[in-house]
Amino acid sequence: MxxxxxxxxxxxxxxxxxxxxxxxxxxxxxxxxxxxxxxxxxxxxxxxxxxxxxxxxxxxxxxxxxxxxxxxxxxxxxxxxxxxxxxxxxxxxxxxxxxxxxxxxxxxxxxxxxxxxxxxxxxxxxxENRILKAEFRTRAGLDRILGISPAMTALFEMIRSVATTSSTVLITGESGTGKELVAKALHAQSPRQGAPFVSVNCGALTETLLESELFGHVKGAFTDAHQSRKGLFEAAHRGTLFLDEVGETTPAMQVKLLRVLQEKRIRRVGGTEETDVDVRIIAATNRSLEQLVEEGRFREDLFYRLSVIPIRLPALRERREDIPLLAAHFLERFAREMGKGVTRLAEEALGLLQQHDWPGNVRELENVMERAVALETSPVVLPERLPRGLGRTSRGGGDAATRVEPGDGFDLDAYLRGEEARLLRLALDRAAGDRGEAARLLGVSARSLRYLIGKHQLGEA
Ligand SMILES: Nc1ncnc2c1ncn2[C@@H]1O[C@H](COP(=O)(O)OP(=O)(O)OP(=O)(O)O)[C@@H](O)[C@H]1O
Ligand SMILES: [Mg+2]
Structure with missing residues (x-):
């Protein structure tokens, strides 16, 4: 023992x-x-x-x-x-x-x-059982972060390099970009992996409830406190505490969080004793904390304490290369879960997914794929199974393809290759495999088409 x-x-x-x-x-x-x-x-x-x-x-x-x-x-x-x-x-x-x-x-x-x-x-x-379960969950989480875009490759690199530290991490990104997934991966790759990963949604609780949830309380601290209770800071001892939607916290709660971050000790609500806690904090928000700071709604000192290591998750529309991979992953998963023989996406359907703006990011894509697989009766997901209007109109107006802009990390060759492959697949799909027709749709010779099919390894089409 x-x-x-x-x-x-x-x-x-x-x-x-x-x-x-x-x-x-x-x-x-x-x-x-x-x-x-x-x-x-x-x-x-x-x-x-x-x-x-x-x-x-x-x-x-x-x-x-x-x-x-x-x-x-x-x-x-x-x-x-x-x-x-x-x-x-x-x-x-x-x-x-x-x-x-x-x-x-x-x-x-x-x-x-x-x-x-x-x-x-x-x-x-x-x-041991409790720890194993927690560990299993976080490991499972780690496997699910998919991405081949330069932005995601850089993110994986970042996760690997900061996972070993105990520094506080602030994850920002639009809703559904995978903030929680990244938090779990950071924990699972850290030396703290054997200890709990504890998650709390700061936006979902009132100030009083959040306080007793985080810090615990002693018996009799308030009317319903029939017995004393451990808070999440204590539960996450030696592990990681994930403060989700940290931008939603009240000024009073911000003061309390700042204090724990500085002193690494907590006091239960109604209690007098202080307990040392060794917890790695990962905070996340889909709001701009800088802006909240400017508006005086978020403490600047807490902002700096939290963003020792800032990680920004790119929106899905900023990394369209990841869409085919994610779509295929969700398709496979839902087909398996629903016991359906749906095996792939029609090229035109994939084209629509790649043009869409994805305000709800990966979560929205996940939902779209779930619905599509549920509705589909053939082995191939057809464009009709996708929500009406998907990909065809975009928020900012104008065609998504024309909005691609050069900038850091942009790779013209890769972009053009991707577009070429997309149009090629679309043409083959529309022509139902008839190569003569596909060549006509693309305005290229039969020979060029053969060359392109070889180049993009679409031979089986
Ligand atoms: N890169 C990815 N690979 C695979 N699945 C992903 C990826 N990113 C996100 N997901 C999936 O998308 C869904 C949303 O992810 P998550 O809950 O981590 O997002 P979030 O940023 O915390 O969103 P919110 O701000 O709405 O809380 C989850 O089901 C998650 O598994
Ligand atoms: Mg989340």
Missing amino acids: GDTRRVLIVDDEPSMREMLAIMLRKEGYVIETAEGRVAAAAALARATADAVITDVRLGDGDGIEILRHVKAASPETVVIVMTAYGSTETAVAALKLGAYDYLVKPFDVDELKIVLRNALERQRLQE
Whole structure:
């Protein structure tokens, strides 16, 4: 069992405490002892225990109160109750309140050792299971970032180089560009991958709820706080906390976030103690934080703290080369999920997808493909299955193709090659494979067409 486990023994009888402490230290546990309820609470406030073994009858209270206290503060902690002979009711009550087991005094210490070992083993498996699940999710997330455009290649490079650091990252990009996917990939490639990736949507909660969600609260902090609760900062300890839609936070919340970023400690709502947290923050927003700063709606100091490493996700219309790949990926996925024999997109349909403006970016493309696959009855997705108006009109007016502009990262050869391939496929598609007709549609000779088909490896058409 990897790291050492902390066990707190509570009994008002000194000889009993001593005996158990000695026997359990031999087992390799770190032991603390307390003679009563007050001392136990103090010990637990210093550091949480992996297990608490408590007597029921104590000088200053009873073990059931300790059980309640422990389960409220840290539900994962194992509690084993020692009861006197003949007090079955107390034992049953303890089990109902979440005790792992009870032992009737006098008991054999070997029996206690076995119960304790099993309890801690179960606790460890539960923890491992939780981590494995979280890890699986994030790994699965990593595989799904697709892209061949220069912008996406640069992004992959960026993810690799900053994943190893713990610096705060600010991901910006229009809605549906993959901000959450990138956040998960950053976590999955970081040394923190074994710890949780915790995500919170700052725009979806009221200020009060968000505060208790992030920082947790102590019992009685507000009317509904029946028991104390861990916040997401604590839950993400040693891992990553993803603050989605950070631009939506209120000024008061911004102050609190700034404070955690600076001090790396949190205080639960209604609490007095501060806890150290080791959390990597990744924030995301689809609004311009610079503009919010200018308008006085976002704190400039917090903006700088968050954007230590800024990552901007390009809109889909800025990387049209990725559209065929993404479309094919979604087609394959939905066909599989729906159990349909749809295998590819008609060239004309792909042409429409490539011309569209995609205000909703990859998510919009995903939805369009889902609908198309659902409606399609043939093995090929036809243009009719795409939403009316898709690709034909564009927001800014004018043809999408004429709006391509030279600039950083623009590659004229690649662009022309792509256009050539697109028109070629479109012509072959419209001509239903009749090469003579395709050549006529393109205004080229049969020989040129053969050459072009070879060049773009469209031979099977
Ligand atoms: N490069 C990509 N490869 C594959 N799938 C992608 C890619 N980018 C985004 N997606 C998919 O598109 C959908 C939207 O992505 P995500 O939720 O990460 O976007 P977002 O930027 O967080 O959007 P919002 O601002 O609306 O929250 C998801 O289903 C995601 O899996
Ligand atoms: Mg998102």
